[in-house]
Amino acid sequence: MEMARSMLKAKILPNEFLGDVVACIVYILNRGPTKSVPDMTPYEAWCGEKPSVSHLRVFGSIAYSHIPNQLRGKLDDKSEKCIMVGYSENSKAYRLYKPVSRKIIISRDVIFSEDESWNWNDDVDEAKSPFHVNIDENKVAQELEQAEIQAVESSSSSTSSSTSDDEISPRRMRSIQEIYNTTNRINDDHFANFALFAGVDPVTFDEAIQDEKWKIAMDQEIDAIRRNETWELMELPTNKQALGVKWVYRTKLKSDGNVEKYKARLVVKGYKQEYGVDYEEIFAPVTRIETIRLILSLAAQNGWKVYQMDVKSAFLNGHLKEEIFVAQPLGYVQRGEEEKVYKLKKALYGLKQAPRAWYSRIDSFFLKTGFRRCPYEHALYVKEDKYGKFLIVSLYVDDLLFTGNDKFLCDDFKNSMKNEFEMSDMGLIHYFLGIEVNQNEGEIVISQQKYAHDLLKKFRMENASPCNTPMDANLKLCKDDIGEAVDPSLYRSLVGSLMYLTATRPDILFAVSMLSRFMTNPKRSHWEAGKRVLRYILGTINFGIYYKKVSESVMFGFCDSDWGGNVDDHKSTSGYVFSMGSGVFSWTSKKQSVxxxxxxxxxxxxxxxxxxxxxxxxxxxxELKCIQKCETVLFCDNGSAIALSKNPVFHGRSKHIRIKYHFIRDLVKDGEVIVKYCKTQDQVADIFTKALKFDLFVKFRGKLGVAQV
Incomplete structure (x- = not known):
């Protein structure tokens, strides 16, 4: 506050500029040295690069902003006298206040006179009362809700280095009395609007304790911890420090959007743990999504039923090797023993080693009960008896997916899991990791319709116009596209959300892979390309992958590549896809490293x-009892590449190729794969290497097994 007062008095500015001067102080402090972050500035610690300070100017000094030619006449002044009141948050420019018109402009074409200050005693009447701001209180909540999306969607004048906006008003502070004077009392009719917030989960314990359903959820969590003998109450040793805990509340939904249960989770503040003191190894494997698709494909091929179980409070079952103490949770502090803490005997959620401890526990249980861990997928287990009956179990943290060729083995597995852990038997799999699974007679269909609906709603695209392809076939994106920058956080959120949708939608993979190359500095063109993908999803929201029974369980694949398709570094994009005759279960689209x-x-x-x-x-x-008796066929549409995979021919064109890429020759020689030629118009993997026109795109999409559910 002393800095703000000094800066205002130095340039004889009224107190209404307090909001601007505080923002300016924060901007400067973030670019200066501090004791909290040794040897670097806060800006450098956050952004990873040293800040520039050459553009800093004296707050409140006189600034002459250049007026572009298109905004003035031949005899008009070329500049406008303003007051420098800060720095733009969205561009490398200055915030300038015009006392005459009482507006804020953003400009970087500015000449400063730092020794001067504005004379508020001039004859200009408008300058004597620098602030008169009318605030529409009824629009505040709506504006805040749409601010993030509007920041990207709003267009700006890129033809000028200076912009002016009537909606931009100076930052200001309002007194409590002014707030009371502009606030209306809420009548009973307005309480209906609070239904909009009914589905919001509580953030703090004080909020949750007011609702009976969350109190019941917390009681259930504490009961589970006590039944599991997770901790014991004791005095804190003098050389130890107790970690804090907090409550986290989540409403779990079914695939149709209805409430499944209210879950309160007691979480340790694991970010305060120190490596080597109270944790060491933390890695724990989970099943790959493509492994889950492979299991579903085999189940459809063989007519197996796929089941799902959930381990209740899974992390509470992991045994700890380290000595860890936690504080007593809010609402459940023992009377008369408030100073005591809990010593953990088993893991709690939030501990860095909790996932590894849980995996070690269930891994040892599976091995003890006759399962064999897959050496190629450490979260996949197979159990087989002497009669050829077998059971396949896939583990993803606390979610279990299992199937097999014998129902009695499945039932026996359910009972053994219920005897060892607290389990939820979900029956036939229907919703797993956000993927909707429908098991019908002779087929299994996977989709992400609910997730797609939520994604469109998140980015306000549910009412957009659908399009028939995810990417324009003639569009070429590059890092240096001309256009305004968009919010990187919002863009990354879009790309990340689309990436998860590719778990069941291989038809959008190339477009999403292309968009992910511009995460650092996205431009308007990249954002518009992302919106096109959303529009395509809107038109195909009920599409998914069909797995059906075919005559033979023979795997084959397609592989393809463009040539120098990346505009920035001229690298190519590889793509491949594998199937057993119905829906595909493994695919990729990736830029080559050379x-x-x-x-x-x-x-x-x-x-x-x-x-x-x-x-x-x-x-x-x-491992899944589907042995391939012959070579796996790989279809390629380049005859020279096929010849090179069989023999070291074309020496002049291949002498510089890195040794690791010649591994394909060993696979051909050993009889693991065989490469065959296919026509370009039949090359299904072409959909993963470039944007296609509508007819060809629809043809290849159908061959992927992607169709309307």
Whole structure:
């Protein structure tokens, strides 16, 4: 406050500029040294780069802002006298206050006179009362709600280095009395508006304790901890420190959007743990999404039923090796023993080692009960008896997916899990990791319709106009696209959300992969391309992958590559896809790590990547009792790459290719894969390497097994 007072008095500015001067002080302090962050500024600690201070100017000094030619006449002044009141948050420009018109403008074409200050005693009447702001209280909540999206959607004048906006008003502070004077009492009719907030989960314990359903949820969590003998109450040793705990509240929903249960979770503040003191190893494996799709594909092929179970409070079952103490949770402090703490015997949520402790516990249980851990997927377990009956279990943290060729084995597994842990038997799998699974006679369909609905709602695209392809076939995106920058956080949120949707929508994978290359500095063109993907999803929201029974369980794949398609570094994009005749279960679209000098080299690199994936899938199928008796066919549309995969021909075009890409030759020689030629118009993997026109896109989308659910 002393700094703000000094800066205002130095330039004889009225107190109404307090909001601006505080913002300016924060801006400067973030770019200066501080004791809290040694050897670097707060800006450097947050952004990872040293800040520039050459643009800093004296607050409240006179600034002459240049007026662009298109905004003035021939005889008008070329500049406008203003007061410098801060720095723009969205661009490398200054915030300038015009006392005459009482407006704020943003400009970076400015000349400063830092020794001067504004003379408020001039004859200009308008300058004597610098502030008169009318605030519409009824629009505040609505404006705050849409601020993030509008920040990206709003267009600005890019033809000028200076912009003016009537809606921008100076920052100001209002007195309590002024707030009371402009506030209306809420009558009974207005209470209906609070229904909008009925679905919001509580954030604090004080909020939750007012609602009976959350109190019941907290009681259930404490009861589970006590039944599991997770902790014991004791005095805190003198050389130890207790970690804090907090309550986290979540409403779990079903796939149709209805409430499944209210969950209160007691979470340790694990961010205060120190490596080597109260934790060491923290890694715990989970099943890959493509492994889950592979299991579902095999289940549809063989007519198996797929079941799902959930471990209640899974992390509470993990045994701890370290000595850890936590504070007593709010609402459940023992009377007369307020100074005591809990010593953990088992893990709690929030501890860094909790996932590893849980995985170690369930892994040892599976091995003890006759399961064999898959060496190629450490969260996959298979159990087989002497009669050829087997059970397959896939673990994803506390969610279990299991299937097999014998119902009695499945029932026995359910009972053994219920005897060892507190379990929720979900029956036939229907909603797993956000993926909707429908098991019908002879087929299994997976989709993400609910997630897609939520995604469109999140970005306000549910009422947009649908389009028939996710990306324009003629569009070329690059990092240096001309156009205004958009909010990087919002753009990353969009791309990240779309990435998860590709778990069941391979038809959008190339578009999403292309968008992910511009996360650092997204431009308007990138944002518009992302919106096109959302519009495509809107038109195909009920699409999913069909897995059906086919005549033979023979795996085959397609691999392809473009050549130098990336505008920025001229690297190529590889794509491959694998299937057993119905829906696809493994696919990728990835930019190559080297620049290919020819189409042959680009296709050869793609072949090598597809060959490695084919080898892993063959091993997985062997573990899942679906042994491939012949070579896996890889279809490629480049004859030279096929010849190169069989023999060291074309020496002049291949002598510089890195050794690791020649691994495909060993796979061909060992009989693991065989590369065959296919026509370009039949190359299904083409959908993963470039944006296609509508007819070809629809053709390949159908061959992927993607259709309307």
């Amino acid at each position: 620049v290919a000098l020819s189409t042959t080299e680009a296709e050869y690199i793609s072949l090598a990547a597809a060959g490695c994936q084919a080898l892993w899938l063959r091993w997985m199928l062997k």
